[in-house]
Amino acid sequence: MGKLFENRIIESSIFANKELLRPTYIPENLPHRKKQLKSLADTLSAALKGKTPSNLLIYGKTGTGKTATVKYVDKQLEEKGEKMDSKCTLIYINCELFDTQYRVFAYLARVFNKKVPTFGWTTDKVYSEFKRVIDKEDRCVIVILDEVDKLVTGGEETLYNLSRINSELNNARVRMIGISNDPTFTELLDTSVRSSMSEEELIFPPYNANQLQDILTERAEIAFNKSVIKGEVIPLCVAFAAQEHGNAMRALDLLRVSGEIAEGTKSDVITEEHVRLANEKIETDRIAEAVKILSLQSKIVLSSVLLLSKKNSNRQFSSGEVYEMYRRLCDHLGIEALTYRRVTDFFVELEILGLINAKIVGRGRYGRTREISLSVPEVLLQPLLVEDPMLKAISNI
DNA sequence: CTTCCACGGGAACACTGGGGTG
DNA sequence: CACCCCAGTGTTCCCGTGGAAG
The missing domain is CATH 1.10.8.60 (Helicase, Ruva Protein; domain 3)
Incomplete structure (x- = not known):
């Protein structure tokens, strides 16, 4: 240990331990979540006793402690389970990262040391390999699907397969815990999947x-x-x-x-x-x-809104106006413009990211439009967009 | 009630990057 | 090796629909 290190310690007169303020830190005590903790622990401890716990669906907005609570209980059960030599495995999956059926089952199979290529197999094969590898012995597998609503578009088969998998297993049992911040997401699911997933529900209020x-x-x-x-x-x-x-x-x-x-x-x-x-x-x-992760096309759409609001005194534009501007911009940049339909999807994307407001308003006989406006300061946005080499050309418009 | 417009769901298609088969 | 299959992604095209002004 050199002097440098000593100095650094002395220097931080503010923090005793900064890591304790990061979202990854699971505290020893979760204030105001006693009810949820108990509920979750009750459901899961059944697994340790060799019983089959119910599937569980957890709702709550971001920052209400859903993930922290689940990880907290997960940690405790894992420790306890090892002591009691119970054959219970908890697997945590963030569905934002594993958002297709293939990826989820590939990940699950890999947890049980089965090698699966990143792609190439049929999903059916990945699924049956997973089944085969867990069914070798009597065990309980609890799959925690965080951000499970991300599976609805594209990965809903995952939920279907997970909810019926037990009828195809002889020795093992699989349960799932879904975590979602959108309470309406089950409406899009098949009724049998929905009822199976939400045998029990747990709400995390803000x-x-x-x-x-x-x-x-x-x-x-x-x-x-x-x-x-x-x-x-x-x-x-x-x-x-x-x-x-x-x-x-x-x-x-x-x-x-x-x-x-x-x-x-x-x-x-x-x-x-x-x-x-x-x-x-x-x-x-x-x-x-948010701007950094946008595709080039999204950035052009966003630039269109930026240019419009710089040029006009009013700050609200119809989707048609923005699209018009987008076409001109694409022309200017020498990039092929996408169809209107595609661009509407970018409007939605940009709104979810909180970069624009895009409210749908009925204009009676004059149809419907999105009224679009920037929701971030122009001065902040422009330099971020110009960073993209393809968009340098807009800096002097 | 009609009418009109953009909305948005879904089918179809193109393309990529991989494995399996003979 | 050539060839086909398959999952996944991004796109276009088509069309039924919501809803307030007229």
Whole structure:
């Protein structure tokens, strides 16, 4: 250990342990989730006793502690299960990453040491290989499908197969726990799949201001050094997070980034001003991140909205106007324009990312349109778009 | 009630990148 | 090796539909 390391330790007068504020950290104690914890533990402990637990569906908006709670119970059961030598396996899958049937079953099979190529096999083969490999012995496999709503378009077969798999197994049993932030997603499912998936349901309501306050206070105590936080810092974080429908993840992020900013300005304490700056930084980062992952075509669509709002005093445009601008822009850039139908999908995409507002309004005899406007500042957006070498040409329009 | 427009679901198609088969 | 099959993605094309002004 050199001096450098020592210095770094001394330098952080703010954080005792910054990692405790990251979303990956599972705390020892989950405030205001006792009911959900117990419910989940009851359902799952049946698996440890060799019984077959019900399938479970969990609803709640982002930052309501769904994933944290499941991982918390998962961790505990895993430990307990090993001690009791029970043959119960919990597998956590984020369906945003594994969003097709092939990928899900390939991942599942790999957990049981079965080699499956990234593609090439038929999905049927992957599925039956998975079945074969788990059915070798009497065991219980619990599949946790986080963001399960991402499977509805394209991967719904996955849910169908998982819900009927038990009738094709002789020794093993498979259960699933679905986690979704969209309570309406089951409406799109086949009725038999739906009823099988939601044998039990668990709801995670958004945290209210008092609960957020508790969470932050508890976490701040272990993550920060003593008396670093000034009086109004936590209430302000709570206030910002409450605007985001009680998103605890956002609140913890705010706290962490506030601390980083305080640290960067060589301040010994975190002030309200740091929280305000942190809120801006998080928003700016979010936008930059969103723009970065857009396809070129999406970026052109977004540029069209940007150009329109720079040129016009009114800030609201019909989908037709935006498409018109998009065609002109494609022409200008020498890129083949896509059809209107395709571009409407980009409108939806951009709205979900929070980069534009696109409300559908009925105009009576004059049909329906989306009224489209930017939902982020022009000055922020333009430099991000121009970063794309293909879009350099728009910088001087 | 009619009428009109864009919305949005779905079929069809093209293309990619891999495995299996003879 | 050549050839076909298959999953997945991105696209175009077609058409039924929602809903408020007229």
